[in-house]
Amino acid sequence: MRRTKIAELLRTEPIDTEVLVKGWVKAFRNNQFIALNDGSTPHNLQVVLDFENTDPAVTDRIKFGAAIGARGQLVESQGKGQKVEVKASEIIIYGDCNPEEFPLQPKRQSPEFLREHAHLRFRTNTFAAVFRIRHALAYAIHKFFNDKGFYHQHTPIITASDAEGAGEMFQVTTLPLHKIPRTESDEIDFSQDFFGRATNLTVSGQLEAELAALALGEVYTFGPTFRAENSNTTRHLAEFWMIEPEVAFADLDDNMSLAEEMLQYVIRYALEHCADDLKILEDRLIEEEKTKPQDQRSEMSLTEKLRFVIDNQFVRLTYTEAIDILKNSSPNKKGKFQFPVEGWGTDLQSEHERYLVEKHFKKPVILTNYPAAIKAFYMRQDEAKEGVPGPTVAAMDILFPGIGEIVGGSQREERLEKLQARMKEMHIPEKELYWYLDTRRFGSCPHAGFGLGFERLVQFVTGMTNIRDVIAFPRYPGNAEF
């Protein structure tokens, strides 16, 4: 007999048919009622035993966490709480689960504890919901771009360029670490290394994506990204997944519109396809809120927050305008900011970004046209503008409540001379990036793109406050377990 998934069974409700279900025991009540979950849905199926006619050797093995199968008649439930249930005629034990040794318990456990048991946390309602939503978001991203005519590109994970300036890199080598070969001038002799040169794990697929965009028109990457920064926060990982669209013949406005449309699309997709999982996470957050003092509770529930983002346009304003708002803000005047807003030219602190997003506008904000001095070499240089004290670039950062920067992007500098001048200023060796500059030499055109931190998106949609809880096996300083 073929196994029916619980999701399908609950969807079609084939009453009075013989079914076979398989899953993990979530609860065993009254020696009689098994709550069974197989991961296909957050909902459990109730399996009812005829306890008087079931071998005690079998019932003794029906423990929280055990893997079992149940064959029987699907019938209308006599109890409240579920429409249907399976009257079991046979129970198959696949895998026992000793409750004295199993770290999980049928009760709330802290995210910190579960993180230490990340190999088992999929079994919890919360994490099962998170990882189903993570999948749905990944799928929605591919669907969004595919339906718009974008081509998914796989960019290299091992790269020889260390000129991207996006952060510290992990070195990749096969040289023996206990006996590193040296040149005559006592430098590490990378000519003996696997690739014949120094290599690293990628910090961004952008530069390669640009090459593809300048032929295929509209492309995106969706791959792992590595940063060897010693970051200890709730929104940084050493290994994370990033989506990087790149569009030919697009300017900064097109870029912002694409990012906004994509974010709203995928959030709407989650609301439409993951309602039950979102409900679990929303209820979890409501419970958590109860432990907080009144003034620290959030005004909106999780789904209200998500609806709000898809129903409202993001605010677009320039860095220069943001500085004005911040300078005149009451926390700045009252000296409430830990870092007072000095003036034009310095980067915004996260408390400033949070003020703009969470207090002033109360919605996602796109900040644009940052000072050139604080942004990357490849961003397009703006024309001088009245009221703007210094040179700016066509950059944009999308800031979300609670998460901060979820997207960072720009229109790219397509003019060869301007790009070369900028690289010289920032001491980026042209020689290493000859291939990047070639796109500006041969058929260059205006183009733009951005990077979306996938885990930050998953964080926002699931309401998980720590980024380490939205990726199965997080990598961060001092931790590469599992």
Added chain:
RNA sequence: GCCUCAUUAGCUCAGUCGGUUAGAGCGGCGGACUGUUAAUCCGUAGGUCCAAGGUUCAAGUCCUUGAUGAGGCGCCA
């Protein structure tokens, strides 16, 4: 990397001013009940108080150092 806080039973946590035998809820185990919904009821076991050193007649409690975890900041997606 910097700052703050934490570490007590399997889990979540309480432990007063340093005082004699370290507690609760949940979970586990045993039993009762048998249409339950994190079932309920009764009983029961369970402790290297993070580690090392120090102060003291006396340390879970105070001090020092370290480890681990959390939150904030920086780096950024």
